[in-house]
Amino acid sequence: MFTFRLALTLLIAALAAALITPFVAPAVAWTGFHFPFPRIFDRVVMVTLLVAILWESRELNLLRRLRAGFAQPLSSLPAVVCGFMIGGAAMGVLWELAWLIAPLSARAYPASLMINLVLSIIPALIIAIIEEGFFRAFLLDGITEDFGRPIGLVASSVVYAAAHLVRSPARFQVVGIHPLLGLQTLAASLGQLGHPIAAAPGLLGLFLLGLLLAAAFIRTGRVYFPIGLHASVIVGAKAWRKFAPGAQSAPGWLSGYGRPPLISGAAAWVITLALLIVVSRFSKRDQASSLPPALAAEDR
Numbered sequence: 445m446f447t448f449r450l451a452l453t454l455l456i457a458a459l460a461a462a463l464i465t466p467f468v469a470p471a472v473a474w475t476g477f478h479f480p481f482p483r484i485f486d487r488v489v490m491v492t493l494l495v496a497i498l499w500e501s502r503e504l505n506l507l508r509r510l511r512a513g514f515a516q517p518l519s520s521l522p523a524v525v526c527g528f529m530i531g532g533a534a535m536g537v538l539w540e541l542a543w544l545i546a547p548l549s550a551r552a553y554p555a556s557l558m559i560n561l562v563l564s565i566i567p568a569l570i571i572a573i574i575e576e577g578f579f580r581a582f583l584l585d586g587i588t589e590d591f592g593r594p595i596g597l598v599a600s601s602v603v604y605a606a607a608h609l610v611r612s613p614a615r616f617q618v619v620g621i622h623p624l625l626g627l628q629t630l631a632a633s634l635g636q637l638g639h640p641i642a643a644a645p646g647l648l649g650l651f652l653l654g655l656l657l658a659a660a661f662i663r664t665g666r667v668y669f670p671i672g673l674h675a676s677v678i679v680g681a682k683a684w685r686k687f688a689p690g691a692q693s694a695p696g697w698l699s700g701y702g703r704p705p706l707i708s709g710a711a712a713w714v715i716t717l718a719l720l721i722v723v724s725r726f727s728k729r730d731q732a733s734s735l736p737p738a739l740a741a742e743d744r
Contacts, residue, residue: 513581527672
């Protein structure tokens with residue numbers, strides 16, 4: 445079964461990363477780079493997860509799922525643009541709310557704003573492509589194959605939300621080898637989910653965003669529309685604290701009640717729910733023939 449095999453694979457990979465990182469960190473320092481241990485840990489985790497998934501790729505049907513999700517790339521480019529424009533309009537509403545409630549002295553967009561937004565599009569698209577490939581084309585399709593669409597939607601969105609909040613809560617340097625430090629960092633990262641009140645706003649916002657992106661994937665049968673949506677959210681959220689008028693003093697319902705900014709705020713929740721309703725009413729142009737295998741089976 446896909447879900448249990450993937451869960452076991454990720455668990456083993458995370459534990460392996462925790463055991464490897466204490467030996468990788470001194471090696472990195474020896475080369476002259478001095479990064480915080482949690483940053484090195486996060487990178488080692490990503491590499492070990494990738495290696496583990498590739499090792500199990502045949503049993504997890506990785507290539508089949510990715511081929512289906514990324515089918516017809518050239519003809520699907522307009523879907524990326526459409527998703528980016530719709531997501532950009534939603535982010536624009538949040539930015540304009542910030543402008544309206546900002547003090548008069550802060551009601552100005554810096555001249556460098558457009559340059560920074562344009563420069564951030566390519567990195568945002570790369571992140572969106574990677575995450576939509578994993579969370580929607582791969583994870584959502586696999587869980588749906590095991591348990592059906594409703595559970596696939598919810599479960600993949602829960603994993604998406606949790607994955608974005610599981611980060612080491614501290615930044616520190618280490619000297620020498622400390623064999624248990626990786627396990628301690630892993631426990632501290634997962635421990636953030638053990639504080640539901642503090643984590644709830646971010647988890648809710650990311651869960652709703654995950655539902656929106658999953659619904660966009662299901663309704664179009666490809667990753668391209670959600671890639672556009674996802675990239676626009678990344679661009680808007682990344683630039684928020686630095687460029688939005690009065691963002692530093694904006695109320696929590698707009699700027700967010702924690703991490704990540706904007707997404708953890710009530711205004712973003714409302715807009716995401718509105719987009720979710722709109723996307724859920726989309727008509728699939730090719731019906732079951734345009735969907736990945738597991739999702740197509742749900743439509744029969």
